[in-house]
Amino acid sequence: MQAIKDATTDSTVAVMIEPVQGEGGVNIPSVDYLKGVREWCDQNNMLLIFDEVQTGLGRLGTLFGYQSFGVEPDIITLAKGLGGGVPIGAFMAKDSACAFDPGDHGSTFGGNPLTCAAAHASTKYILENDVVNNAAKMGEYLSAGLRKLQSDNEFFTDVRGMGLLWAVEFDSDIIKFDQILNVFWQAHDPTTLNRQGNDVGTQYRSVIFYHNEQQKEKAEMSKKNAEKSGYWPNPIVTEITQLNNYSDAEDYHHNYYNDNPNQPYCIFVIKPKLDKLEKDCVIED
Numbered sequence: 001m002q003a004i005k006d007a008t009t010d011s012t013v014a015v016m017i018e019p020v021q022g023e024g025g026v027n028i029p030s031v032d033y034l035k036g037v038r039e040w041c042d043q044n045n046m047l048l049i050f051d052e053v054q055t056g057l058g059r060l061g062t063l064f065g066y067q068s069f070g071v072e073p074d075i076i077t078l079a080k081g082l083g084g085g086v087p088i089g090a091f092m093a094k095d096s097a098c099a100f101d102p103g104d105h106g107s108t109f110g111g112n113p114l115t116c117a118a119a120h121a122s123t124k125y126i127l128e129n130d131v132v133n134n135a136a137k138m139g140e141y142l143s144a145g146l147r148k149l150q151s152d153n154e155f156f157t158d159v160r161g162m163g164l165l166w167a168v169e170f171d172s173d174i175i176k177f178d179q180i181l182n183v184f185w186q187a188h189d190p191t192t193l194n195r196q197g198n199d200v201g202t203q204y205r206s207v208i209f210y211h212n213e214q215q216k217e218k219a220e221m222s223k224k225n226a227e228k229s230g231y232w233p234n235p236i237v238t239e240i241t242q243l244n245n246y247s248d249a250e251d252y253h254h255n256y257y258n259d260n261p262n263q264p265y266c267i268f269v270i271k272p273k274l275d276k277l278e279k280d281c282v283i284e285d
Contacts, residue, residue, distance in 0.1 A: 001036045008040070014047035014075070015040075019065035022054040026167030028160060034071040047074040047097050054165065057081040058126055061136030061163035068162060084122030088115040139163040152214050177215055181222040184208065186280065187273055190226070191234035197269065206236075209243040216240065 004015060015037060021027040041048040050073040055065030057078070062068045064076060074097035079089040109115075126132065139162065146168060150156035155176060158169040188196055190206040208223075210216040219240045227236050248254075257270050 001033060001040070004037060005040060008044065008046065012044070012046055014049050016049040016051060018051045018055065019069060019071075020055050020060065020162060020165060022165065025169075026161050026165055028162060029069075031069050031071070034069050038071050038073075041074075049073055049075040049077065052076050053079045057123070058132040058135045059163055059165050061132065061139050063126075063132050081126075082122060083115060083118045084125070086115050086118035086122075088119050090119070135163050139166075142166060152212055177218060178222075181208070181219065183277060185222065185226045185231070187277060189232070190236045190238040191232050193237045206238040208238060208240045209246075210240065211243055216242070 004017075008015065017037065019034065020029070038048055040046075050064075050066050052065050056076065057063065059065070059081065060068045066073055066076070075091055075093045077089070077091045079087075082088050082090060142164065143159075143161065143166070146159045146161075146166060150159045150168075155171045155174040156168060157171045158167075160167055188206060192206070194200065194202050194205045196204045196206075208219045210219055223236060223238060223240065226232070257266050257274075260266055261271075
């Protein structure tokens, strides 16, 4: 709110904003914020214009976006959904904010009969086929699905939206489970039971521990794909087991290769594996 106050002066005629910011990342304002903008405009004799190109005509589950917040603008701009795919732009204004009479404003393609007919047909269909309420219902379905994905995947850092306008934020620094599986199959020998190289024992078995059913399904599918690939000549014996009784390794095991690059095991065992994975473009340096 302070940014709008700082940006307006005595010569400011109007403030134009989206009720929900679209291209900026589907940022949803609070009702108090929009009410504050409305009050600021009223106090300073400025018009409030809502850009409803993306939020209008049912997108948020109401015919116009402003109706979702109970804050009424003086002017609304429309496009996209208005023509149902046919290019068109329009605006609506209250009597107190309208400076035009029919015919006052013209342009080369303004008032084109084809686009106006398309807008009429599109709007008629929206109103007569309960598209707005359907958008609200489908929005609830979409919201539930996206939030379920967020709960199952730690790289979903945020899910936000209204109606059928949603955004999902990802944390690109968090490695995806699919990427881990890809490295897993090529970084060790999954065909030897309870052994890796010269190390023998159940603690050296090839195993994937999963956190949830989605990871289990992905692990099982990746194992099948690894078997079909023929990358390993012998049968794969990798276990796929639910994670239980997990505890962190001792501190000296953490980042062991990075902290001990000159240790013989790192030089003769780990580094050749990493070099091969990098050469095969499985990992990046």
